[in-house]
Amino acid sequence: MNAALAWKSLRPGPAVWVSMAAVGGALLAGTAMVALMGVSVRDAIGAFAEGAWGSPYALAASINRALVFMLVGLGFILAERANLTNVGGEGQIAVGGIAATALCLWSPVAALPFGLAFIVPMLGACLAGAFWGGIAGVLRVKAGTNEVIATLLLSFIAIWMVYGSVQSESLLRRPMTSAATLPESLEIPAVTQLPLLMGDASMPLHIGLPIGLVLAAAVAVVLGFTVLGLKLRAAGLNPRAARRAGMAIDRLTIGALCAAGALGGLAGACMLQGEQYTLKAGFSSGYGFDGLVVGLLARGSVPGVLAGSLLFGFLRSGGINMEMVAQVPTALVVVIQGLIIVTLGGAALAIQRMEKRNYV
Amino acid sequence: MIEPEMAAVFVGSSLRLAAPLLLAATGELVSERAGVLNMSVEGMMLTGAFAGAVGSWATGSPAAGLALGVLCVLPVAWLQAFLSITLRANQIVTGIGINILALGATTLGYRALFGSRSRAEIPGLDKWAPPGLADLPYLGEHVFRQTWLLYAAAVLVMGVAWAMRATSLGLAIHSAGTAPQAAANSGLPVNRIRYGAVLFAGFMSALAGCFLSIGDIHTFTEGMTGGAGYLAIAAVIFGNWKLGRTLLACVLFGAATALQFQLPALGVQVPSALLIMLPYVLALLAVGGLVGRQVAPAALTQPFGGR
Numbered sequence: 001m002n003a004a005l006a007w008k009s010l011r012p013g014p015a016v017w018v019s020m021a022a023v024g025g026a027l028l029a030g031t032a033m034v035a036l037m038g039v040s041v042r043d044a045i046g047a048f049a050e051g052a053w054g055s056p057y058a059l060a061a062s063i064n065r066a067l068v069f070m071l072v073g074l075g076f077i078l079a080e081r082a083n084l085t086n087v088g089g090e091g092q093i094a095v096g097g098i099a100a101t102a103l104c105l106w107s108p109v110a111a112l113p114f115g116l117a118f119i120v121p122m123l124g125a126c127l128a129g130a131f132w133g134g135i136a137g138v139l140r141v142k143a144g145t146n147e148v149i150a151t152l153l154l155s156f157i158a159i160w161m162v163y164g165s166v167q168s169e170s171l172l173r174r175p176m177t178s179a180a181t182l183p184e185s186l187e188i189p190a191v192t193q194l195p196l197l198m199g200d201a202s203m204p205l206h207i208g209l210p211i212g213l214v215l216a217a218a219v220a221v222v223l224g225f226t227v228l229g230l231k232l233r234a235a236g237l238n239p240r241a242a243r244r245a246g247m248a249i250d251r252l253t254i255g256a257l258c259a260a261g262a263l264g265g266l267a268g269a270c271m272l273q274g275e276q277y278t279l280k281a282g283f284s285s286g287y288g289f290d291g292l293v294v295g296l297l298a299r300g301s302v303p304g305v306l307a308g309s310l311l312f313g314f315l316r317s318g319g320i321n322m323e324m325v326a327q328v329p330t331a332l333v334v335v336i337q338g339l340i341i342v343t344l345g346g347a348a349l350a351i352q353r354m355e356k357r358n359y360v
Numbered sequence: 361m362i363e364p365e366m367a368a369v370f371v372g373s374s375l376r377l378a379a380p381l382l383l384a385a386t387g388e389l390v391s392e393r394a395g396v397l398n399m400s401v402e403g404m405m406l407t408g409a410f411a412g413a414v415g416s417w418a419t420g421s422p423a424a425g426l427a428l429g430v431l432c433v434l435p436v437a438w439l440q441a442f443l444s445i446t447l448r449a450n451q452i453v454t455g456i457g458i459n460i461l462a463l464g465a466t467t468l469g470y471r472a473l474f475g476s477r478s479r480a481e482i483p484g485l486d487k488w489a490p491p492g493l494a495d496l497p498y499l500g501e502h503v504f505r506q507t508w509l510l511y512a513a514a515v516l517v518m519g520v521a522w523a524m525r526a527t528s529l530g531l532a533i534h535s536a537g538t539a540p541q542a543a544a545n546s547g548l549p550v551n552r553i554r555y556g557a558v559l560f561a562g563f564m565s566a567l568a569g570c571f572l573s574i575g576d577i578h579t580f581t582e583g584m585t586g587g588a589g590y591l592a593i594a595a596v597i598f599g600n601w602k603l604g605r606t607l608l609a610c611v612l613f614g615a616a617t618a619l620q621f622q623l624p625a626l627g628v629q630v631p632s633a634l635l636i637m638l639p640y641v642l643a644l645l646a647v648g649g650l651v652g653r654q655v656a657p658a659a660l661t662q663p664f665g666g667r
Contacts, residue, residue: 164633338461
């Protein structure tokens with residue numbers, strides 16, 4: 001890639017403009033709906049801003065959400081490069097959460113020195129996620145199963161695995177001391193929780209953030225500048241030709257889905273060890289699907305993933321506060337999200353045509 | 361010892377739980393056979409359930425609710441068709457987008473109409489039992505006395521089976537999803553067939569949604585479909601895109617759900633999570649080729665560029 005071409009790929013193309021228009025339009029539509037509901041638009045926007053970035057705590061909460069979306073989104077574009085659609089982020093988060101909880105609560109792990117107490121559960125979560133993604137990869141290679149369907153089914157299975165694992169004391173449920181004991185795991189020990197960057201809990205950014213950013217850079221480098229990235233692209237564009245050229249397509253396919261799964265599992269570990277500290281049913285809370293959407297909208301670019309995950313992180317946090325303060329259901333954010341996906345999904349072909357015209 | 365009454369209740373509730381899946385899966389099957397993977401069944405069912413509940417609540421007539429349910433889902437189905445056929449957008453992306461949109465919109469609508477915590481009882485569809493069968497011991501009360509929509513569903517499914525197998529329309533739908541270019545060369549309007557198939561899937565999903573809200577439990581709750589639409593897609597896959605096996609899958613999934621409520625009553629301790637998971641595991645085994653070779657329609661998810 002020479003310098004001129006590199007600059008051209010960085011310059012905002014039609015995709016960026018169309019994306020911004022879609023987001024702006026959806027936000028406008030959301031504002032109009034707030035007005036229709038008879039709530040003061042000023043109050044609603046005020047509550048939204050307060051919840052999204054109004055205090056250090058709110059800002060950190062938004063960024064932590066964005067981190068989860070970013071990890072899942074990175075996994076998505078990585079697999080997408082090999083023409084594989086990983087819609088299993090939700091399940092990969094769930095199995096990552098289960099693995100991280102199990103390891104954090106296992107006393108030998110908590111006794112490990114040098115911060116290994118929180119690193120080992122994170123690695124375990126990555127492995128669990130990689131395994132979960134790998135199942136879809138193996139099915140794709142061995143049985144020709146469509147990975148969309150396999151990862152979607154695996155997501156539902158994993159979601160119910162979380163539910164099952166906190167229902168039974170022999171698995172992860174906390175010991176029942178009374179009939180009121182909630183079906184959730186014990187809180188993980190403090191040493192296994194992710195260290196906070198700011199030292200205190202007024203702005204609970206945790207170590208997952210720098211790790212995530214390093215991984216984002218790594219994904220950008222792998223996709224843009226390495227032989228592996230080129231191989232993935234070749235496998236995605238024309239698997240038969242790539243195989244003729246001597247590439248191990250099967251291994252690339254399984255590997256890409258494993259890597260996507262590992263990133264999803266890490267996202268699960270960040271949610272559990274960085275914020276929630278106990279495993280509950282419904283732990284993954286739809287973040288995997290949000291991350292999937294971020295990945296879809298990024299159209300294969302790492303900066304796109306970063307922008308999209310920040311946008312959705314702020315949207316989610318602001319939406320929750322809007323419901324609490326201004327009595328605007330947080331479902332409004334869901335509608336806005338849906339509008340963005342449908343518009344951008346529908347405009348994909350038009351964007352492609354515009355891009356082609358620009359390059360010729 | 362399994363008592364006959366309990367067995368009858370089990371069979372009856374399996375059928376009742378399978379019915380919405382059956383309706384949605386039949387619609388989905390037609391759409392997939394025509395080449396459109398309609399991921400938005402979930403959203404269409406939810407829209408149908410909501411509009412059906414609102415119609416029934418506002419007019420006091422469940423039949424009017426059913427009509428409103430279908431009426432409100434058709435634009436959603438048209439949107440899915442427009443995006444995936446005319447604009448040739450990614451069918452999975454747009455389907456998931458529509459599901460998210462439907463979840464948000466119905467939740468907003470529900471809050472606006474019913475308030476946040478209301479549990480309004482909504483007039484439901486009448487129950488009916490075929491004359492003669494109604495008087496059988498146990499079976500009459502627990503198995504055959506069902507919402508009339510369930511019997512209508514059975515008739516509809518038989519109609520679809522006949523149309524897909526024995527009519528030129530069925531052949532046209534099959535060819536639109538298998539070899540769209542060849543179908544177009546022989547003069548078939550491929551994209552118009554696909555539009556029709558997606559709208560039909562919307563119609564069936566609307567009925568399925570109404571079955572949930574005004575047929576089964578007479579109320580609407582936020583996100584009440586809870587993945588039933590995805591289960592319907594799983595049933596089509598498990599059924600290897602054939603109607604008979606798809607129906608079998610729906611009944612199996614319904615029975616697995618019914619078991620959740622029945623086993624504790626029998627004193628059998630099976631984690632309910634396992635039973636809820638079971639349909640998805642079965643579907644995964646099926647797509648993994650462990651239940652015979654799966655053959656999807658050749659042009660599934662591929663937009664067709666010609667007319």
